Amino acid sequence: MKKIKYLLNEKAIKPTYQRLKVLDYMAKNIGNHPTAEMIYAELIKEIPTISMTTVYNTLSAFLEKGLINGVTITGTEVRYDLNVESHHHFLCKKCNKIIDVDVPCQFAEKQGKLIDGHRIEEIHGYFKGTCKNCLRILSASSR
Amino acid sequence: MKKIKYLLNEKAIKPTYQRLKVLDYMAKNIGNHPTAEMIYAELIKEIPTISMTTVYNTLSAFLEKGLINGVTITGTEVRYDLNVESHHHFLCKKCNKIIDVDVPCQFAEKQGKLIDGHRIEEIHGYFKGTCKNCLRILSASSR
DNA sequence: GTTATTGCAAAATATTTGCATTATA
DNA sequence: TATAATGCAAATATTTTGCAATAAC
Numbered sequence: 001m002k003k004i005k006y007l008l009n010e011k012a013i014k015p016t017y018q019r020l021k022v023l024d025y026m027a028k029n030i031g032n033h034p035t036a037e038m039i040y041a042e043l044i045k046e047i048p049t050i051s052m053t054t055v056y057n058t059l060s061a062f063l064e065k066g067l068i069n070g071v072t073i074t075g076t077e078v079r080y081d082l083n084v085e086s087h088h089h090f091l092c093k094k095c096n097k098i099i100d101v102d103v104p105c106q107f108a109e110k111q112g113k114l115i116d117g118h119r120i121e122e123i124h125g126y127f128k129g130t131c132k133n134c135l136r137i138l139s140a141s142s143r
Numbered sequence: 144m145k146k147i148k149y150l151l152n153e154k155a156i157k158p159t160y161q162r163l164k165v166l167d168y169m170a171k172n173i174g175n176h177p178t179a180e181m182i183y184a185e186l187i188k189e190i191p192t193i194s195m196t197t198v199y200n201t202l203s204a205f206l207e208k209g210l211i212n213g214v215t216i217t218g219t220e221v222r223y224d225l226n227v228e229s230h231h232h233f234l235c236k237k238c239n240k241i242i243d244v245d246v247p248c249q250f251a252e253k254q255g256k257l258i259d260g261h262r263i264e265e266i267h268g269y270f271k272g273t274c275k276n277c278l279r280i281l282s283a284s285s286r
Numbered sequence: 287g288t289t290a291t292t293g294c295a296a297a298a299t300a301t302t303t304g305c306a307t308t309a310t311a
Numbered sequence: 312t313a314t315a316a317t318g319c320a321a322a323t324a325t326t327t328t329g330c331a332a333t334a335a336c
Binding site: 068070072073075076077078081090092093099101102103106108112115116117119120121123124125126127128129130131132135142 | 213215216217218219220221233235236243244245246249250253258259260261262263264265266267268269270271272273274275278
């Protein structure tokens with residue numbers, strides 16, 4: 001929890017109880033890419049008064065300061081990611097999990113530069129398909 | 144309009160009046176990446192009885208048959224694209240336009256293969272930033 | 287004590303569903 | 312005529328907003 005507080009101070013975000021808890025959840029579930037709803041559902045167990053508004057306010061503040069990233073793959077919801085280093089994602093169409101994939105980013109050097117005259121500020125790449133685990137379940141049930 | 148009908152027949156999609164009009168709109172606005180709402184707003188001028196339901200039904204049918212692609216970048220809406228050849232996109236954070244960018248697709252050869260054990264079915268890449276046109280406006284207003 | 291944050295209620299936005307009506311082959 | 316598509320109304324899902332109560336420094 002010390003480190004959590006430090007992360008907030010570092011980004012000049014006032015460390016309220018709710019913010020600490022949201023960030024703590026993100027840190028403990030790194031690689032999970034939760035939705036606002038998923039964060040809320042978990043935190044309400046510990047903080048019965050927390051609201052969706054606060055979760056959204058908090059995530060917006062974190063996004064603004066670059067503490068987290070918003071991952072938009074599904075088209076109907078934003079998933080959040082504490083890992084802000086540029087990396088690619090995989091969305092499983094079966095189980096809806098988002099998984100980090102370890103492939104090199106081709107366009108990393110374009111950051112801040114122009115492509116076709118447009119100034120590049122963010123570079124995103126993602127795959128969709130069937131994840132390792134769902135493939136295993138599929139092959140087991142077909143046997 | 145002949146070509147539009149042919150495209151639907153080819154994909155075994157019954158060519159109703161509404162579907163023809165939606166596809167015609169997509170063809171005439173290629174590169175525009177409209178939302179369902181944008182398509183509806185345009186078509187209602189010509190077809191006063193058309194409904195959002197039909198627009199969504201139609202787009203779903205097109206998506207299913209691989210006639211169009213859904214582009215998910217903004218996180219709160221799906222944009223539609225008649226160009227189904229694998230290509231990358233640029234979203235302007237100022238004007239919200241989506242623009243095709245002409246860069247090579249890095250992972251094209253991974254289509255249908257495995258990465259980290261996950262089966263790759265779709266490969267997506269996109270950039271966010273400020274588009275050529277908005278950059279021009281910005282530099283003009285700062286003078 | 288002042289200012290920013292929280293959280294409720296309601297609104298806004300995007301999409302989906304149930305179902306009766308209508309159009310298509 | 313049988314089947315599939317349309318379109319209205321209502322529901323659902325996600326996110327945002329206004330504002331009074333509360334907490335942080």
